[in-house]
Amino acid sequence: MIALGLTAYWMFTPHVVRVRISTTTSLYQTGLLDRLAERFEEKHHHVTFEFIAVGTGRALKLAERGDVCAVFVHAPRLEEAYVERGVIVGGRIFAYNYFVIVGPSSDPAGIRGSESAAEAFRRIYRAGEGGRALFVSRGDNSGTHVRELSIWRLAGLDPQGRPWYKEAGQGMAETLVMADEMMAYTLSDISTFLSLKEKGRLTNLEVLYSGGEELINIYSAYVVESCGGAERMYAEEFIEFAAGPEGQEIVASYGEEEFGRPLFSPAASRLQELKALWEKLAGAQG
Amino acid sequence: MSIVEEVLEITLRSLAVSGTATLLASTWSVPLAYILAKPGRLRGLIASILEALVGIPTVLLGLALYMLFSRSGVLGFLHLLYTAKAIVVGQAILVTPLITVTACRVLKSARESFEEMALALGADDLQAMAIALRESLPGVASSVVMGFSRAVGELGIALMLGGNIRGATRVLTTAIALSVSMGEYDLALYLGAILVAISVLVSVTVKLLEEVQGP
Numbered sequence A: 001m002i003a004l005g006l007t008a009y010w011m012f013t014p015h016v017v018r019v020r021i022s023t024t025t026s027l028y029q030t031g032l033l034d035r036l037a038e039r040f041e042e043k044h045h046h047v048t049f050e051f052i053a054v055g056t057g058r059a060l061k062l063a064e065r066g067d068v069c070a071v072f073v074h075a076p077r078l079e080e081a082y083v084e085r086g087v088i089v090g091g092r093i094f095a096y097n098y099f100v101i102v103g104p105s106s107d108p109a110g111i112r113g114s115e116s117a118a119e120a121f122r123r124i125y126r127a128g129e130g131g132r133a134l135f136v137s138r139g140d141n142s143g144t145h146v147r148e149l150s151i152w153r154l155a156g157l158d159p160q161g162r163p164w165y166k167e168a169g170q171g172m173a174e175t176l177v178m179a180d181e182m183m184a185y186t187l188s189d190i191s192t193f194l195s196l197k198e199k200g201r202l203t204n205l206e207v208l209y210s211g212g213e214e215l216i217n218i219y220s221a222y223v224v225e226s227c228g229g230a231e232r233m234y235a236e237e238f239i240e241f242a243a244g245p246e247g248q249e250i251v252a253s254y255g256e257e258e259f260g261r262p263l264f265s266p267a268a269s270r271l272q273e274l275k276a277l278w279e280k281l282a283g284a285q286g
Numbered sequence B: 001m002s003i004v005e006e007v008l009e010i011t012l013r014s015l016a017v018s019g020t021a022t023l024l025a026s027t028w029s030v031p032l033a034y035i036l037a038k039p040g041r042l043r044g045l046i047a048s049i050l051e052a053l054v055g056i057p058t059v060l061l062g063l064a065l066y067m068l069f070s071r072s073g074v075l076g077f078l079h080l081l082y083t084a085k086a087i088v089v090g091q092a093i094l095v096t097p098l099i100t101v102t103a104c105r106v107l108k109s110a111r112e113s114f115e116e117m118a119l120a121l122g123a124d125d126l127q128a129m130a131i132a133l134r135e136s137l138p139g140v141a142s143s144v145v146m147g148f149s150r151a152v153g154e155l156g157i158a159l160m161l162g163g164n165i166r167g168a169t170r171v172l173t174t175a176i177a178l179s180v181s182m183g184e185y186d187l188a189l190y191l192g193a194i195l196v197a198i199s200v201l202v203s204v205t206v207k208l209l210e211e212v213q214g215p
Helices: A002-012 A025-030 A032-043 A056-064 A076-084 A117-129 A143-155 A172-182 A190-198 A229-243 A245-253 A268-284 B003-036 B041-053 B058-069 B084-120 B125-135 B137-153 B156-162 B172-181 B185-213
Strands: A017-024 A047-054 A070-073 A088-104 A135-137 A165-167 A186-189 A205-210 A216-224
Touching: A017 A025, A017 A056, A017 A229, A025 A032, A025 A047, A025 A172, A025 A190, A032 A047, A032 A229, A032 A245, A047 A056, A056 A070, A056 A076, A056 B172, A070 A229, A076 A088, A076 A143, A076 A216, A076 A268, A088 A117, A088 A172, A088 A190, A088 A229, A088 A245, A088 A268, A117 A143, A117 A205, A135 A172, A135 A186, A143 A186, A172 A186, A172 A190, A172 A205, A186 A190, A190 A205, A216 A229, A216 A268, A229 A245, B003 B041, B003 B084, B003 B125, B003 B137, B003 B172, B003 B185, B041 B084, B058 B084, B058 B156, B084 B125, B084 B137, B084 B156, B125 B137, B137 B172, B137 B185, B156 B172, B172 B185
Parallel strands: A017 A047, A017 A070, A135 A165
Antiparallel strands: A070 A216, A088 A186, A088 A205, A088 A216
């Protein structure tokens, strides 16, 4: 009887496909993915997206273990390694924005007006050695951390082990709060910084250096090769949607009402250029 | 620094931080337990409150202390935030209810069975207390061991008050959390094995010491 009931229940309940997607905390916390998923679900009633927000390293690891069906990440070098091993396929660039160097408004290292990010880092290094500045690093092999290390390399410096260089080993929001408390500099994605600033959690930090191709932050989406069936079909469709005209429109305007400016730029109009930059980042950061 | 050296450094820091926190907590928890080990309404009330606090989420306590120690917090002038000292303070507070409640239980039966007898035989209050404490030493020691195990295994306080800074405040649990977030599951399990081994070793050592000193 119970078995019959359960079978009937299963047969007559509209079957909902759950699509699991792992992503980085910084992207997830902006709410962009939820907005994209909401729109997608409006048209496809029997699909529901479940986002697992973790560090980029773990997001890709979850893909490798087959625990998720898609990944939305921003670390070209790490992505490249998993693409090469055939774990993730069908990469699409769907958004980009820029990293910013933030620090105390008093700017003890004087990085305002630096000509490049590497130059700004050199100034921080000098001020650090002189005991006038601190730098908090993510230190967690995240997309942001990987980028920070490549800027140090561009600057020809190795800050590791220096007393003023603090490796936090935590997420972006925690690292920003630490930098704010310590009156230190750090590298952040613009969206996490703005959302924390908006919440009043950062009283000392300001954007001191921004712009430039060297600080571009490229977000890509992939399907996990080991995923199959309806889940994979919807995962592929969702990625198409995010990179397609409707998704790109959402990307272009997202964040305007809350932060007064969009948090991301749509990738579609600059795709060739972004692909070249992505290749460069995937290869150059070792 | 090689990975082995780094793991060793993190392990020693975990031992030092949580060991200090536990000993610090014991200096007030054991006397408190002794006071609470006598029947009384107020005592009963305090004991039940402490019992409820045994399971307090570490991240909640971590957040509350973070607000206190923050630059803009009441105790910001102490500059404790993101130091190993801050973790010691946090963990000491964390394990206080656990040590007090468990030690209290042992001391209660000791006070009931030995103290009155000692007093009846002409001992003064202090002597009676010394006898009760000595008789319940194994039980009190295991309370302290439990406290250490909770301290060394907690994550929320070490993460929020210490900041998981490499070479400064990184301990075993925050290193495990970091390895997991980086997808380095093998390293995380390896660190976890060290953590469990430490707890077991401390517990067994205390038991052995008791047997050597035993009655």
